Structures are given as C-alpha cells and as structure tokens.
Amino acid sequence: MKRAASRLAALSLALLAGTPAALPARAQDAPPATRPSDDQAEVLAKVEKYLELAKSGTAAVRPQAARRLAQLGEPARARLVELAGADGAGLAELGPQVVEIAADFGDAGLRAALWRVLADADFPWRGSAARALAKAPVADEGAAFRGLGADHLWQVRFAALDALRALDLRDARAAVRALLVDQEGAVRRAAAALLVDWGEPGALRWLVEELRREDAYFRVPLGAQARFDAHKRLTELLGDDFGFRPGESPATPANAAALARLEAAARERAGDAWPSELPPIARAAGASTGDVLGLELRSCRAGEFYLRWNDADEVHVGTGNAAVVTLAPGTVERLRAGIERRVAELGDTRFWGEAGCDLEQYRCVGADGELRTWLLSKGQASEGDLRPAPLDAVAELLLLTLPDEASADPRLDRLRSRARAALSVLGGAL
Amino acid sequence: MISLRSLLPALLLVGLGAAAPSAEDATVVQMVELNNVEYQIGDDLPDWVIALDGQRIEIAGFMRTGTLEGETWFDLTNDSCGCGTSKLQHFVRVTLESGTTSFTPDELTLTGTFAAGEQEDEDGFVESIYRLTITSL
Numbered sequence: 342m343k344r345a346a347s348r349l350a351a352l353s354l355a356l357l358a359g360t361p362a363a364l365p366a367r368a369q370d371a372p373p374a375t376r377p378s379d380d381q382a383e384v385l386a387k388v389e390k391y392l393e394l395a396k397s398g399t400a401a402v403r404p405q406a407a408r409r410l411a412q413l414g415e416p417a418r419a420r421l422v423e424l425a426g427a428d429g430a431g432l433a434e435l436g437p438q439v440v441e442i443a444a445d446f447g448d449a450g451l452r453a454a455l456w457r458v459l460a461d462a463d464f465p466w467r468g469s470a471a472r473a474l475a476k477a478p479v480a481d482e483g484a485a486f487r488g489l490g491a492d493h494l495w496q497v498r499f500a501a502l503d504a505l506r507a508l509d510l511r512d513a514r515a516a517v518r519a520l521l522v523d524q525e526g527a528v529r530r531a532a533a534a535l536l537v538d539w540g541e542p543g544a545l546r547w548l549v550e551e552l553r554r555e556d557a558y559f560r561v562p563l564g565a566q567a568r569f570d571a572h573k574r575l576t577e578l579l580g581d582d583f584g585f586r587p588g589e590s591p592a593t594p595a596n597a598a599a600l601a602r603l604e605a606a607a608r609e610r611a612g613d614a615w616p617s618e619l620p621p622i623a624r625a626a627g628a629s630t631g632d633v634l635g636l637e638l639r640s641c642r643a644g645e646f647y648l649r650w651n652d653a654d655e656v657h658v659g660t661g662n663a664a665v666v667t668l669a670p671g672t673v674e675r676l677r678a679g680i681e682r683r684v685a686e687l688g689d690t691r692f693w694g695e696a697g698c699d700l701e702q703y704r705c706v707g708a709d710g711e712l713r714t715w716l717l718s719k720g721q722a723s724e725g726d727l728r729p730a731p732l733d734a735v736a737e738l739l740l741l742t743l744p745d746e747a748s749a750d751p752r753l754d755r756l757r758s759r760a761r762a763a764l765s766v767l768g769g770a771l
Numbered sequence: 772m773i774s775l776r777s778l779l780p781a782l783l784l785v786g787l788g789a790a791a792p793s794a795e796d797a798t799v800v801q802m803v804e805l806n807n808v809e810y811q812i813g814d815d816l817p818d819w820v821i822a823l824d825g826q827r828i829e830i831a832g833f834m835r836t837g838t839l840e841g842e843t844w845f846d847l848t849n850d851s852c853g854c855g856t857s858k859l860q861h862f863v864r865v866t867l868e869s870g871t872t873s874f875t876p877d878e879l880t881l882t883g884t885f886a887a888g889e890q891e892d893e894d895g896f897v898e899s900i901y902r903l904t905i906t907s908l
Contacts, residue, residue: 394896400835400846400857402896405812560831560878561850562803569807588804692874696837702876716876718836 381416388413388420396436407438411445418446429454437469437698444473456485459497465641465698468496475504483510490516493644495525502531511539521547522620524752525645526554526567526661529623534574543614545607548575552600553591553625556661558647559635559704559712563660564626579606626662633677635704636739636760642699643763648739650676656742664752666744679738680705684715686731693768694727695720701728701767703735717768726769733771736764740771797829797882802849805830805901808860812897816887820901824887830903831880834872835862841871847881847903864890864899870907881905 391413394406410417421443425431432440432454440458443451455474458464471489478486482504489501490513498520505513520532521544533547551571554564568587576582583606584599585591591600608615634650649657650673657663684705691713694700697720706712717727728736745757764771800823808817832847839845846862865881883905889897 394894398896399898400837400862401859401898402892404857405896562801565801565803566807566849569803573807573809587807588801691876692836696835700836712877714876716836 384413384416385420388417391417392420392424392435392439395438403436403438404441407442410439411442414446418448418451421446422448422450425451425454427454429458432458432470433465437466440466440469441473443470444476452479459489463642467492467494467641468500471497471500472503475500475507478504478507480508483508483513486510487513487516490520494641495523495528495645498523498525498528499531502528502535506535506538514539514541522622524622524659526551526563527570530567530570530574534578537578541614542607542611543616545575545578545611546616546619547623548578549600549604549607550619550623550625552585552587552603554661555590555592555628556626556663557629558637558649558660559632564628567661575603575607579603579610581606622659622662624662629657632657633673633706634680634739635702636736637700637702637704638760638763638767639701640699640763640766643766646760646763648743648760650739650742658756659752664750666742666753668742672742676738676742677705677708680735681707683731683734683738684713687715687729690729692716692718693729694718699767701736701764703732719767728764728768728771732768736768736771740764797827798823800828800830800885802830802832802847802863805863806849806861810858810860810900812859812889816900820887823885826885827882828885828903829880829882830863831878832863833876833878834874836874836876838872838874840873843867843871845872847879859897859900862899863901863903866902866904867908868904868906872908879908 388410391406391410395403395410398406421435421439424435425443427450429451432443440455443455452474455470459467459470459474461467464470471492471494474482475486486501486504486508487510489497490505492498492501502517502520505517514536517532517535517539520528521536523529523532529547530551533544536544537548548571551567552575554567556564565588568591572582572585572587581603582599583602585596585603586599589596591597629649629651631652632649633652636646636648638646647658647660647663649663650668651657652673654668654670654673656666656668658666680703684703692715694717697718699719701717703715704712715732717732719727740757740761743757743760744753745755748754748756761771805820808820810816830847833850835846835848844864844866847865848862865883881903883903886902886904888900890899890902892898
C-alpha cells in the first residue's frame with residue numbers, strides 16, 4: 342500500500358513537471374484512471390513546495406512550512422518515507438525542520454528511521470530527531486529515552502526529559518536527578534521542574550538559584566536567558582512570580598525583595614526537602630568582568646564549548662558558574678598580543694563559510710578596548726578546511742593554555758583534546 | 772501641548788519596566804525581553820510590545836548567519852548562531868532605508884522605528900512579528 346502511494350506520488354510529480362520525456366516508461370503507459378485528480382496533484386505540489394521551504398525558506402518560514410507539511414497527512418507521509426529511505430539516511434538532506442515533524446505522521450517506519458539516525462553520531466540533526474521522537478513517546482521507548490539522558494548533546498538530553506515527563510516514567514528519577522548537575526543550564530532547569538512535578542519540591546532550589554544569574558558570554562546575556570526560563574517554570578510551579586522581573590538584575594531593590602518572597606514560598610513548599618546547599622555547577626554566577634579572549638565552539642556533532650580568558654589570567658570553561666583554570670601570570674596578555682598579530686593578517690574579513698548548524702567563533706578585546714569577532718560557520722554543503730591559516734594559529738595558541746588531564750569535572754576532563762577534536766569537526770584539522 | 776495619547780506608550784513602558792529611554796530620545800529595548808514573549812501565530816502581543824509600535828527604539832543584537840550580502844534587510848538576533856528552532860519572537864527584521872547589508876559577526880546597536888505585529892508573505896507564512904526600520908548600517 343505504501344509502495345503504491347509513493348509510486349503515485351512520483352508519477353504525479355513527473356506529471357507536474359510537465360516534461361513527458363522525463364517520465365519513466367511505466368508512468369507514460371499508465372491508463373488515465375491511475376493519474377491523480379487535480380486535487381491530488383495540487384496536494385502533491387504542496388508537499389514538494391513545503392519540503393523545499395522547510396529546508397531553504399527564511400528562518401521564520403522553515404518551521405511553519407514543516408508544520409503545513411505535517412498537516413497534509415498521507416501524501417506528505419508517503420513522500421517522506423520515500424525520501425528518508427529505509428535506513429533514514431535521506432533525512433539528513435531534508436534539514437532539521439522536516440526531521441522535527443517526521444514523527445508527527447504516526448508512521449512506524451519513520452519513527453524507526455528517526456531512532457536509527459539518532460544513534461548515528463555523524464547525523465547532523467540529532468537534536469531535531471530527539472525532539473521529534475520526544476513529542477509523543479511510545480511506552481516501550483522508556484529505556485531508550487532514559488539512555489539519551491547521558492547523550493553528549495544537551496539538546497538530546499533536554500528532549501529525553503520531555504519524553505520521560507510525557508511517559509510519566511517516575512522510576513527514571515535517579516537519571517533525572519543526575520541531570521541536576523548537567524553542564525547546560527536549560528537541562529538542569531528542565532530536570533528540576535520535572536522532579537518538582539514528580540513530588541520532589543527540594544528541586545525548587547535549583548530554579549530559584551537561576552533567578553540570581555547575571556553571567557554573560559561576552560555580549561550574549563546567558564544569565565538573563567536563564568532567569569526568564571526559571572521565572573516561567575517557577576510561576577507555573579508556585580502559581581505566582583511575587584513580582585520578580587526576569588529582564589532586570591536580581592540585585593535591584595524591587596527584584597531582591599521579590600526574590601526573597603519567592604524563595605520563602607519555595608522553601609515553605611519544600612519544607613525539610615530544601616537542600617542545605619547546591620552543587621557548584623548549579624550556583625549562580627555574577628556578572629563577568631575582564632574577559633579579553635573567547636573561543637566558542639558549537640557543533641551538532643561534537644557538542645558545545647564556551648571558553649573565556651580574562652585579564653586575571655584565568656580560563657573560564659562553560660556557562661553559568663564556569664569551571665576556572667588558573668594560568669601563569671602574564672599568560673593572557675602574551676596570548677592576546679600573539680592573537681592580535683595573527684588576526685591582523687586577516688584584514689577586514691570576519692566571516693567564513695555559510696549559515697549552518699556548526700560554528701566556531703573567536704573573540705578578542707583589543708588593546709583599544711574594542712571587542713572584535715571572527716566567525717566560521719559550517720553549512721551542510723561545506724567541505725574541506727574552512728579555517729584560514731591565521732585562525733589556525735590563533736586556535737593553536739588558545740589550545741596550548743587548556744588542561745588536558747583527566748578530571749572529575751566533565752567540563753575540564755581532557756579539555757584540550759576535546760576542543761581540538763571539535764575544531765577538527767568544525768573548521769577542519771589544525 | 773502634549774496629549775495623553777502621545778504619552779501612553781511611554782507610560783506603559785515605564786509601568787512595565789521593559790524598556791527605558793536612551794540619551795538620544797529613543798527607547799532602549801532589550802532583545803532578551805522581546806525573545807521571551809510567549810507567542811504563537813495568531814496570539815496577541817503583550818501591551819508593552821504594542822506600545823512600542825511606531826516608536827523610535829534602540830536595540831542591540833547580532834546579524835543572523837546566513838544574512839545575504841547586498842540586501843536591504845537582515846534579521847537581528849540575540850546571537851549569531853542559526854542553530855535550532857527559529858521562533859518568530861527570536862529576531863527583529865531590520866530594513867535599511869539606504870545602503871545594503873554586509874555581514875558582520877560583531878554586536879550591532881541600532882536605532883530606528885519599531886513595528887510590531889504579524890507580517891505575512893504571499894503564501895500566508897508569517898515572516899516577522901518585530902520589525903525595525905533604520906536609516907543605514
């Protein structure tokens with residue numbers, strides 16, 4: 342039945358193309374009765390249009406086109422099955438938005454294909470595949486989703502929490518508690534909210550603490566983003582935000598008072614379950630000062646790195662309450678001077694590659710105090726070495742200051758080797 | 772004489788604390804505030820956003836990667852990564868009155884006239900809910 346539907350789709354598309362010579366012989370010979378009606382042809386044309394827009398439209402249109410595709414139902418399902426292939430390998434070409442709706446058709450084959458690509462570390466849209474599966478998880482997938490809680494991509498871990506919530510898999514509590522010390526704040530917050538819903542009100546403390554964050558990665562206000570998310574979750578859990586305004590510093594008098602009221606309500610609800618302290622990674626970080634160099638690596642395959650070197654000769658690793666590596670005095674100033682010499686060779690060029698899922702971004706506050714950025718972005722079609730030689734040298738200089746020993750802190754564990762591997766996946770081997 | 776109607780947007784903004792006046796008579800708006808509006812297509816935007824419609828604002832952000840060279844518009848986002856799901860509240864569509872785009876990964880601080888509300892393309896897809904018209908880059 343499905344095969345017949347895909348043949349019908351292919352035939353209809355060839356007819357729509359209006360090039361009879363291009364039609365397969367069997368299609369040309371087919372009796373008129375097997376040709377799609379005008380309505381069917383219109384739907385099939387929409388399938389192709391939305392597939393294309395979901396992949397190549399503007400960023401705003403892509404998710405809307407994917408939703409419209411899902412709403413077309415059977416013809417879209419049949420075409421997706423055909424394009425995905427039995428092993429799901431074709432999903433990579435369709436882009437993340439189509440992957441994200443691939444489970445919406447309730448097709449067992451597409452669902453199996455999503456699990457297969459999710460198991461492939463080189464599949465470029467693993468986060469999208471995980472979100473697609475987590476929207477409506479199947480009861481016997483509980484163990485698989487629990488396993489995804491240890492994935493190296495935070496987007497996958499986050500989706501796993503959504504699935505465990507939807508399945509109400511309370512015997513996965515231990516796995517969820519483990520995510521309270523996740524490197525990514527969004528995962529910690531989602532884990533805390535889920536535990537509160539599952540009867541562990543002590544986890545409220547993780548969310549309250551996020552309201553105190555004021556950290557930023559250079560000009561990117563990560564602390565403010567965390568406050569908004571925590572504010573939304575706490576308002577739902579406590580039924581009141583007590584006047585806290587997440588867009589403002591938690592240190593303003595009004596916000597400090599609101600936070601005190603909110604914390605009192607959370608403590609009252611938690612009772613004896615309120616933790617006496619939080620693990621270091623979950624503690625709020627204050628405003629960052631003195632950062633002069635930055636290396637930001639984001640890869641759908643190799644994970645994310647947020648590294649900052651400051652004028653106190655420290656490397657801060659990660660977001661929020663970052664892990665700190667202390668360097669020899671004068672290291673960062675020498676590093677900055679070396680990097681300024683290398684980037685001067687780049688002239689006015691600041692961007693290489695094309696829009697895509699993977700990027701590496703170099704930041705340097707020059708002697709003039711101005712923050713400058715150099716960005717490499719790897720699109721799906723990008724091939725070869727994207728990184729110009731001066732940035733190869735910059736990357737090597739930065740890597741040399743990173744520790745490479747084994748560490749109990751996952752942010753620091755063999756950091757140099759992991760960052761080098763991520764750089765190889767992104768801009769090419771050094 | 773200043774009418775109450777002309778003062779209403781400013782009163783709303785002060786009341787909600789979502790924005791503050793800049794030294795150049797433009798209201799400073801934080802991108803993170805716009806990004807965190809709860810919004811689905813067809814929803815009403817919050818009053819404080821509606822109050823900004825037609826106002827002169829100042830906002831900082833980054834050009835989205837994938838910004839085409841030589842265009843008269845681009846999307847301003849809270850970071851330059853094009854990863855993940857793109858929600859309509861996650862960017863401001865910026866139109867240049869003169870000149871064209873040239874991509875930069877640096878943070879931009881822009882001043883111009885803000886517009887709020889759904890703007891659809893010829894297929895009925897919502898292209899933007901936040902827009903800013905600036906003189907040039």
